[in-house]
Amino acid sequence: xxxxxxxxxxxxFSAFIAVTLGITTWVSRNRHGSAEEFYAGGRLFSPMENGFxxxxxxxxxxxxLGISGLIALYGYDGVLYSIGFLVxxxxxxxxxxxxxxxxxxxxxxxxxxxxxxERPVRIAAGTSSVTVSVxxxxxxxxxxxxxxxxxxxxxxxxxxxxxxxxxxxxxVVYVSLGGMRATTWxxxxxxxxxxxxxxxxxxxxxxxxxxDFNQMLNTAADKSGHGKDFLAPGLRYGGDLTSQLxxxxxxxxxxxxxxxxxxxxxRFYTVPTARAARRSVVWSIGLIGxxxxxxxxLGFGAAAIVGTxxxxxxxxxxxxxxxxxxxxxxxxAGSTGGTVLFAFVAAIAFATILAVVAGIxxxxxxxxxxxxxxxxxxxxAKQRSEVAVARIAAVGIGLAAIGLGLLARDLNxxxxxxxxxxxxxxxxxxxxxxSLFWRGxxxxxxxWSVYGGLIPAMLLVIxxxxxxxxxxxxxxxxxxxxxxxxxxxxxxxPLGFLAGWIGTVTSPQGPDPAKHAETEVRSLTxxxxx
Amino acid sequence: xxxHDGGRSAQIRFDDPWYDALASGWGELDSTGAxxxxxxxxxxxxxxxxxxAAGIYLEVQQSAAFQEVRSRYRRFVFxxxxxxxxxxxxxxxxxxxxxxxxxxxxxxxxxxxxxxxLGQFLTTFALTWAYARHARLRxxxxxxxxxxxxxxxxxxxxR
Numbered sequence: 076x077x078x079x080x081x082x083x084x085x086x087x088f089s090a091f092i093a094v095t096l097g098i099t100t101w102v103s104r105n106r107h108g109s110a111e112e113f114y115a116g117g118r119l120f121s122p123m124e125n126g127f128x129x130x131x132x133x134x135x136x137x138x139x140l141g142i143s144g145l146i147a148l149y150g151y152d153g154v155l156y157s158i159g160f161l162v163x164x165x166x167x168x169x170x171x172x173x174x175x176x177x178x179x180x181x182x183x184x185x186x187x188x189x190x191x192x193e194r195p196v197r198i199a200a201g202t203s204s205v206t207v208s209v210x211x212x213x214x215x216x217x218x219x220x221x222x223x224x225x226x227x228x229x230x231x232x233x234x235x236x237x238x239x240x241x242x243x244x245x246x247v248v249y250v251s252l253g254g255m256r257a258t259t260w261x262x263x264x265x266x267x268x269x270x271x272x273x274x275x276x277x278x279x280x281x282x283x284x285x286x287d288f289n290q291m292l293n294t295a296a297d298k299s300g301h302g303k304d305f306l307a308p309g310l311r312y313g314g315d316l317t318s319q320l321x322x323x324x325x326x327x328x329x330x331x332x333x334x335x336x337x338x339x340x341x342r343f344y345t346v347p348t349a350r351a352a353r354r355s356v357v358w359s360i361g362l363i364g365x366x367x368x369x370x371x372x373l374g375f376g377a378a379a380i381v382g383t384x385x386x387x388x389x390x391x392x393x394x395x396x397x398x399x400x401x402x403x404x405x406x407x408a409g410s411t412g413g414t415v416l417f418a419f420v421a422a423i424a425f426a427t428i429l430a431v432v433a434g435i436x437x438x439x440x441x442x443x444x445x446x447x448x449x450x451x452x453x454x455x456a457k458q459r460s461e462v463a464v465a466r467i468a469a470v471g472i473g474l475a476a477i478g479l480g481l482l483a484r485d486l487n488x489x490x491x492x493x494x495x496x497x498x499x500x501x502x503x504x505x506x507x508x509x510s511l512f513w514r515g516x517x518x519x520x521x522x523w524s525v526y527g528g529l530i531p532a533m534l535l536v537i538x539x540x541x542x543x544x545x546x547x548x549x550x551x552x553x554x555x556x557x558x559x560x561x562x563x564x565x566x567x568x569p570l571g572f573l574a575g576w577i578g579t580v581t582s583p584q585g586p587d588p589a590k591h592a593e594t595e596v597r598s599l600t601x602x603x604x605x
Numbered sequence: 606x607x608x609h610d611g612g613r614s615a616q617i618r619f620d621d622p623w624y625d626a627l628a629s630g631w632g633e634l635d636s637t638g639a640x641x642x643x644x645x646x647x648x649x650x651x652x653x654x655x656x657x658a659a660g661i662y663l664e665v666q667q668s669a670a671f672q673e674v675r676s677r678y679r680r681f682v683f684x685x686x687x688x689x690x691x692x693x694x695x696x697x698x699x700x701x702x703x704x705x706x707x708x709x710x711x712x713x714x715x716x717x718x719x720x721x722x723l724g725q726f727l728t729t730f731a732l733t734w735a736y737a738r739h740a741r742l743r744x745x746x747x748x749x750x751x752x753x754x755x756x757x758x759x760x761x762x763x764r
Binding site for chain 2: 151152154155158159161162164165166168169170173289292293296303304306307308309312319322323326327330350353354357360361364367368371588589590592593595596597599600601602603604
């Protein structure tokens with residue numbers, strides 16, 4: 076990676092930052108400072124705009140670079156990831172999006188609290204939402220640090236640290252000044268860039284093989300060194316029962332976690348009606364589905380054109396497969412085409428990280444201000460002051476994410492993302508589905524299902540081989556691991572559902588049928604929706 | 606939160622002439638049998654009916670129209686969810702536990718795993734299309750009617 080790449084990539088980075096800061100300033104020129112404005116962008120986005128923004132929020136650098144890199148290294152097993160990420164949207168579309176839009180105002184806790192005793196439920200759901208967001212945020216920050224440093228050639232610790240600090244500072248500016256409206260426009264710009272980049276590269280890969288998909292697969296299999304095994308599952312997750320169960324656990328977390336991600340749920344409040352929420356999910360499924368189809372082509376294309384060994388030599392987890400591919404597709408290192416395409420891809424990856432980070436920060440500041448602060452300090456929480464609290468919370472979360480991002484620099488990004496999905500699926504999804512569909516659900520059930528999913532998920536991770544007892548663990552020197560799997564989902568998701576059920580049947584107070592009626596009528600008709 | 610809502614909608618009611626026109630429009634009778642009069646019900650009536658907001662939602666929930674909307678929704682999404690979830694779990698389990706089956710060639714370099722993976726994409730797109738169509742044709746109109754009716758009923762009631 077030569078100086079030309081870096082200069083051009085830096086220029087494109089700066090252009091993106093300038094454009095997004097411009098958007099932030101323009102959008103916030105006459106803001107009213109209301110909660111409606113800050114958390115939900117005034118609820119006036121069109122389904123298409125919101126669909127692009129959802130896709131922008133969801134398609135992180137982990138999917139753009141990570142999944143295609145996994146495919147380039149392990150062949151078919153990388154495809155399994157992308158399918159989990161896509162099928163998850165059916166849970167969102169069928170069971171969650173419209174009903175949440177109708178019942179809530181800004182956060183997940185709104186939906187649950189509408190039926191239950193407000194304070195304990197808000198504190199529980201707020202805590203788990205903030206936990207999920209921070210895990211996801213740290214994953215993105217760590218990814219940003221290693222990625223940008225890698226793409227710009229500098230792998231020094233200082234370069235990584237400054238990248239993490241820079242990304243954190245930018246996201247605080249976007250969120251605290253621009254609120255949801257600026258964040259949404261940044262997501263839209265990013266989604267368009269990302270789709271444009273993916274389409275360009277896919278077309279170039281297919282042209283390289285004269286449109287012959289079969290030939291591409293055969294070349295990939297030959298150059299991977301694994302032969303036909305490269306095109307079938309098993310290279311990464313085959314082997315013993317533990318690694319098989321681990322993947323099943325991850326697969327469950329991926330498919331059930333999306334519907335519990337706070338920054339995804341908060342996107343449904345930016346459109347005026349439940350029908351608009353449904354149409355935005357349909358848009359985003361189209362975008363996300365075609366994007367993952369393209370990552371499959373790009374991943375196998377990278378294996379066929381760059382070669383698996385070269386990809387692994389550049390970065391052991393495959394994150395540089397797409398940049399290397401773009402360099403060759405553009406005409407090779409040193410050529411103008413290669414330089415431009417490489418810088419373009421690097422800038423897209425950077426834009427992707429910034430946008431995702433901003434979306435998560437906004438959602439977690441909403442959880443802090445609207446759920447936690449409002450419940451713990453109820454008397455002083457007026458609407459105006461709540462937005463002020465949210466802005467301060469965004470700064471605080473930004474600082475926390477920078478700190479944790481610097482500390483967790485050596486952690487595996489894919490693991491952190493999987494963990495965030497597992498916690499979301501264990502703590503947020505059960506309480507959400509029970510509140511929307513179970514007549515007999517009670518306050519105790521709600522609180523138990525949140526903590527009953529959150530605490531086991533976190534404990535299982537602490538006692539997993541990721542933290543101790545394996546050479547790649549966080550603390551390789553000690554061994555206190557009790558749980559064999561890296562991903563807790565297989566155990567903690569059923570526990571979350573079970574805890575909610577036990578809490579409900581042991582409740583001293585029965586459910587409130589009137590509040591259930593209100594939730595049910597509102598969720599399905601939209602009566603009284605804001 | 607509840608109080609906030611009430612306060613805000615009351616404000617809209619007073620300030621927004623459009624809303625008033627609708628409230629008193631078409632000379633309809635309101636729920637008490639008197640000609641609907643806007644803006645804003647007198648204080649005693651609001652106090653008297655405060656308890657009734659819950660009653661209205663229960664009433665709507667019991668109504669045949671709402672039961673129909675709910676059962677149309679559930680008759681579609683519950684079987685569909687069971688179907689796609691089973692298909693996805695079967696796919697993941699097969700990919701991890703039975704790689705030999707997945708490696709069977711189908712045509713050229715394409716094997717069972719490729720076909721199944723592509724199948725997941727296709728079923729996701731197809732189900733998305735089917736759900737959006739079902740909701741648009743079978744549910745939206747009835748749900749919207751219920752929404753206006755319910756809001757009409759709850760309007761006079763202080764929430």
